[in-house]
Each structure stands twice: as C-alpha cells, then as structure tokens.
Amino acid sequence: MSKRFRSGSLLALMLLLIPVLIGCGSGNKEGAAQITVAPAQLAGADACINCHPNQKLEWEVGGHANLNGTPSLASVGEIGGEEPCRNCHDPNGDGVRLAGVIGGNWDPRPVNGCEICHGNGGNHFGLGPIDKYRVAASDNGSAQFNVCTRCHQLPGALGGEITPFHSGTGRRILDTHLGTPGFWGTSGSDANTKDITGYALNPLADSPCTICHNPHSASAVINRQWSLSRHAEKTAAGAWAHYNWSISSRASCQRCHTTTGVIAYLDFLRAAGSSVDPSKFVGPIAPDANFRPQMLQCNGCHSNNKGGLRNPGRVAETYADGAIIRYDDMGNSNLCLVCHVGRESGGSITAKTGNWGSIGFINSHYLSAGGTLFGTTGYEFTGINYDNVPFFLHDKIGREGSWASIDAVEGIAGTGALTGKQGPCISCHMSFNINSEKHTFLPLAVERNDPDHPLKITRVTDIRSTLCATCHRGAYALTVAEFEEQKTLLAEAMEAFDAQLKQRGYFWADSNPYFFKSAGNTARTNAVINWLSPFDADITGNTTGKNNMGAAFNFNLIEHDPGAFVHNRYYVKKLIYDSIDWLDDNILNNSVAATLDSATHAGKPYQAGAKAYILGAGGGRP
DSSP states (O other), X not given: OOHHHXXXXXXXXXXXXXXXXHHHOOSOOTTSOOOOOOOOOOOOHHHXXXXXXXXXXXXXXXXXXXXXXXXXXXXXXXXXXXXXXXXXXXXXXXXXXXXXXXOTTOOOOOOOOGGGTSOOOTTTTTXXXXXXXXXXXXXXXXXXXXXXXXTSBOTTGGGOOOOGGGTTSTTBOOSSOOOOSSTTTTSOOSOOOOOOOSOOOOTTSSSTTTTTOOTTTOOOHHHXXXXXXXXXXXXXTSTTTSSOTTSGGGGGGHHHHSHHHHHHHHHHHHHHGGGOOGGGOOOOOOOOTTOOOOOOOHHHHBSSTTOOBOOOOSXXXXXXXXXXXXXXXXXXXXXXXXXXXXXXXHXXXXXXXXXXXXXXXXXXXXXXXXXXXXXOSSOOOTTOOXXXXXXXXXXXXXXXXXXXXXXOOTTOOOHHHHHTSOOHHHHHHTOBSSGGGGGGOOSEEEEOXXXXXXXXXXXXXXXXXXXHHHHSOGGGOOOHHHHHHHHHHHHHHHHHHHHHHHHTTOEEOSSTTOEESSTTOOOGGGBOOOOSOTTOOOTTSTTTHHHHHHHHHHHHHHHTOTXXXXXXXXXXXXXXXXXXXXXXXXSOSSOHHHHHTSTTTTTOTTHHHHHHHHOOGGGSOO
C-alpha cells in the first residue's frame, strides 16, 4: 500500500468523523468552546433505504407502504389538505421521493416512511444520533405507544382525539386491544366471570405494540389468524377468563392461563434445566382486583416479532404426590407440551393415599393432548400392557428418523426432514396448504356446535394440514370421511363408557368436579367422594376405590381431548376398553364384548360403533 493512499485514507476518515464529533460533543468541557448541534432535518425515506436494505424489503410489501394506493395522493389532498389526513398519510412526502429510487411497480402514493416513526435523520446517515421514536414517553404512555397511537388510536383518553374520517375502521384500534381493568370487581370471588373485553395492552410498557407486530412489514395476517384461535378465546367459558387468575389461590394456574405467567414459567424451565421441578414455580402476578385477563398473546410463545420461539428445552411435569414425568425433547414442540400434558395423570390416583370413601375427584384438566400422544396420562390398570402397537407413529412426527410413509416407500423424506425437526405438535398443527391458516393451529377444519360441550368437535369438514399426506399415501390415504368416521366411532364408544359409569352411580357433567351422585345436579354437595364399591371395606382404595376413580379419570381425560382419535387412538381404545371391563363387574376379565351386548347397551344407537371401535380381534382387548 502506498504512502499516498494511506494519507488519503486518513484524511477521508477524519472527514467522516466530523459529524460524529459534532453529534456526540454536545456537553461542555473545561477550556473548550461549546458546540451547538442544529435540529435534525428530514433525510427522506429514499436516503434511509440505502443503508437499511433489510428493513426496506419488509417495509415495501407492508401496509405502511400502501401497496394498494388507497388513499391516493389526490384523495388525501381532496379530503383534508395538509390537515388532518397528511398527519398519517405521507406527512413527509416520501411517496414521491421513493418512486424515483425503488422502481418497478412503485407509483407515487401516500406512504408512512421511516421518519414518521423515528426521529428526523438529517444528523444520522449511519454515524450521528437519531431518535428511536419521534414522540417521547409521557405519563399516559411509553414512547412506542405514543408513536403508534398517533395514527392507530384507541377510543377515549389513551388515544387522544379521534378524527371523523375513520370512525369504526382503519385508524382506530377497535378489535382486540380494549382490555378493561377491574374485570372481576373487588369481591375476591373467582366465580364472577365475564367475557374478555379485549387484549390487555399496557400503554406504559416499553414495547406494547412490537411484541406482536413487526412495524416495518405492518402485516396483520398472523394477528388475524391468532384472533380466530383458541389462544384468543374471549368468552368466560374459555381458558383466559374462567377465573380471576391473579388471586393468590390461582397462582399455580398463571403458568398457562396468563401470558405473564407463561413467559415466567418458560424462563423458569430454561433456568432449571435437567433438574427442573415444576412444582417449585410460583405465579408471578400479585393479587389484583383490577387485573386484566390475558389471552395467550404473541409474546407468550415468541421472543420477538420475527418468529423467534421461547423453547424451554425438554419438558417435565409434576403430577400429584411429587411424581414427575420427563418427556423426550420434542424440538420446538416443547413449547406446546408445557401446557398440554395435563395437571394430573392416572399415576396421581395410583399414588394417592387416604380414605377412598371420602376423596374428591382427581381432575386430569383440559386439552392434555401431549399426554395422550405419548401415552403417559391415562389411568393404567395393574397387569395390563399399555405399550403402543409398533406402527403407531404420531409421536415420531417432526422428529429425526421419523417414517416417510406408512408403507415405507423409499426416497421420501421423513417428516423430521420436512418440518425441520419441529416435533409433532408444531409439525401437525402448523403445516397447512394455505399459510393464512397457520396460526389458527387447526390441522382439520371442524365444526363445534354442541352447546353443552363447546370443545367437542361435531363435524370434520376438511383436511388442512399438508403433512398427513406425507405418510398416509396410496392405499393409506386419508379422507375427510375417514376422519369423520373415527371421530364418530370414538364418540359412540364414549357413550357406552358413560352408560357404564352411570351403572356404577357416577354421573359425569362438564362442571368441576365432574362426577356427581345423580344426573342434573352439579352442586358440590352432590359430588362423588365415595369411590369404594358397596361390598368393599378396604378404605385404602387398593381393592376397588382407585380403579373406580381411575375409570372415571379416563373418561374425563378423553372427553377433554377432542382430538384424541388422532393423537393416539390405540392408547385411547385401551383406556376405554379396560375401564369398561373394570366397571361392568369390578374384574379385569375381558368381558367387554358381552357387556356391550347386555341389556344396558343392546339396541342403543351407539352400540355398533362402540363395539367396532374398542373391540380387538376376536372381541378382546384392542
């Protein structure tokens, strides 16, 4: 390298440093003249994109780039001139500037460029200072909240004045962002529930908007998918508003029923590693009568608005009496297992001690699909082998070494390779023909219109997941009719199961504690607490008590997993078969075929379906 080149480079470097020294040297120093920095001028989005190409690529296909050209430059001028429309529609004139540098199909149109949210970039150019947000924080909102709500206003005081041009649409946030404090009042009761009024947005949080939205792409596609999922259920019957999860008696529930609790619990699991004991987790939310219920918001599962996941690592669950089940590492599906393996297992009943003539029902909890999938949560009767049949493979989906197809067709990538080893939950529930369905988490299009059982699938209408066809090919190809048949057969087997429970005096209702001494009365005074058969004087439960409750537990477990016929139908069939086998005569003697032909079930609409579903070869155990 020549001396001339080196000296020239040094001169260039000194010239480049001048803006930095000016921008950073605003403080007084003894013996130095004070330097005053002039207010930054607009640089224009056409200057910004030269140094920020990644943000430009996201931005130019999103809402802030106004792809449809609505409103147009002309209409913005016609409606209100400079005020108020220009405040949010191309206030910096970036639409015209960008038309000259982006090219392609870019026509002059109103856009929200970089500096409408960030500060003016005249002193920046990659070296000098620039504000992260154009508007400062205030007593009513953080800087980010104040910037976003300049255009995306909340009705009322938080959003400021509302212009008459966007009443009910567009500019105003009216859909899921109106969480109301004081949801349950001050009575202290957790039974006074109402539908959730909206998303529990915190105006004072540093990032109340970007935890769920990428401001550069400004796309709400995923957010709208989420709003149709059970993670965004706003009714009091759903998971997020059924109780006031902030009260102290519900602290252990917060880990799955509030976003704040989900984040804290995932952090707890990651920190604990292989020594995790989930029972040591304490809910993070202090008792608060003004607590706003939190649906499972984006930042519960995601660490950023780019799709990063809060993977907790291998999941363990603590069931009753300290029993811990450690599930295999399922990749990103670990995130799903955290809340979908039940709060109690059949092993909780096996381990339970006490007077079985006076014990409340041990509840499996809801939507424990992970426990069903891996065959871990059912009550397993002593002496029965519950290992899955060799060709059950749903627990292998999305894992390394998973099968390519049922008939082992060579040359087809296994599901692990196709899904990036995401594990079975994500691989099945987020692999759809149409990406806009992804965050609804439903691999099947279904109807749920049973008013008494809102979680129950009443009809399968379409197969949305593309992954099923990877394994189920040719003669094994799946159809909507087959899904509907399997769902119907399971429902008929459950009707037979229910009838057998009633023969023992156990009447199920979808109301905690679920089993009652007579039909139609769900008062807690009518709840079953005596699980001993009439002839049994062994209060330890080892003769009849544990098996009677275990059979009831299996019914409740399957009833609250509406996809059980897909998750692990072989395990489910065995649980139903053995439970009926026990309930009919308190002996495990393969008497189910005869029982289903007895007067209790003969001629009932469910009889044939129940027999077809749960009876194996020769009418024996499946």
